[in-house]
Amino acid sequence: MTTPSESGFALPLRIKLAMFFRLLALQGSWNYETLNGTGIGFAMEPALSRLPGGRDGPAYRAALARQSRYFNTHPYLAGVAAGALSRAELEGVDATRIERFRTALPGPLGSVGDRLVWASWLPFSSLIGIAVYGFGGSPLAVVGTFLLLYNAGHLALRAWALHIGLSRGLNVASALGNPVFRQGPQYIGCAAALAAGIALPLALERITGPGKALAGGIVAASIIGILILAALRERAEGWRIALGVLAVFVLYSVLT
């Protein structure tokens, strides 16, 4: 089954599905030399096999070699690049132009993806999962809510990315001006702050358990600690501080 997209460019559905699933494994060979370049080659391979001469042809080999070189982008938006580059290769776009595009695209894709996914959608989904726990949710409810919510956004973004790449080819730049990318982090950030205000105290209350004797001390110590650590920003890593404090506390509790 072949589904046509903009400007008459079409790929069989099975090729698109193969690309989609391979994009889930984009970072399987992530390394400090090519970053996710070989992953892009791996994901584009089913589309490149349709070049004249097939998998034994020189066009295929040249394109696969070109696309497996250094590349660095956000994994969820890599479909934009894989789709656009596949279309360019199949339409016989000049190699120099393809190289220029490969150099220009990763930065914006990475920046947009980091802001939308890692700095917005992931913490928001986490906080919703934590809120379900705070409200007394069962293990299944907490895990189910988190996974369903997170992956609804995750998989939709990946599907959109591949679709937009394949349908627009090298003209994908305007797609990155999509309101979801521009306004999304702002709205999700506000929703996450609202969720944090409810979720964190509720969850911490449930973790603390029924004893309320130390509640005042916990709240005061937490507020002071948050203010100090937030002021330090990038100069201090909270999880390392947690590791150090817990190590000292465990040692103290074992030795006394």
Next chain:
Amino acid sequence: MTLLETLPLAMLGALFGLDVVSFPQVMVSRPIVAATVAGAFIGNPPGGLLIGVVLEMIALDTLPFGAARYPEWGSAGVVGGALFAAQPAGMPGALPACVLATLLTASISGWSMVVLRRLIAVRLERSRDQLEEGSRRALMLFHLSGMSMDLLRAALVTTLAMLIFAPLVKAIVAIWGSESAASRAVVVVVVAIVAGAALWKVFHSVRYVLWFLLAGLLAWLVLLVKP
């Protein structure tokens, strides 16, 4: 815990460790999921969930931006969930000791990912000529072996962590000297500070964020005083 007993957990740790970067990044590697599932494996899902939520709040401080080095929570979450779920209920030292063991595992596992990426780069040098010739076979072999090595890495980390920390945590819990309420309180304060500061770091530049946070806190207070 014997090597044979760690096998199911090692497989779970391998799958969840793979999810962190290699495949498919659906966030089963987040501690809220990994620890809960490991707890269910041990027969105590609520125990796994409790430590999972604690670790999830700490993990908010380590979001996977770009090529940054961060703790690996997939296999570490499995280790934490399994360790805590295996402790008898009401032991005061269980939560602090298990969280500490998990943080150490996450840190070491994060380092093992760096080593793996260097190893893959070494393999890349060996395959470079074939890759430059556009060899499909070389690319498939290179990519799939990278994923297999990651799977093996996570399984090894989980196995070693369980073999080391299961008896160690048991011994710590047995001779624990601090009282129960204080032990829980220390963990809660540490987690609240890390999560609160992490969220501030991520969201402080968002417009009106403080108002939304205050609205959330107000909603919590309403829930608190509601009979």
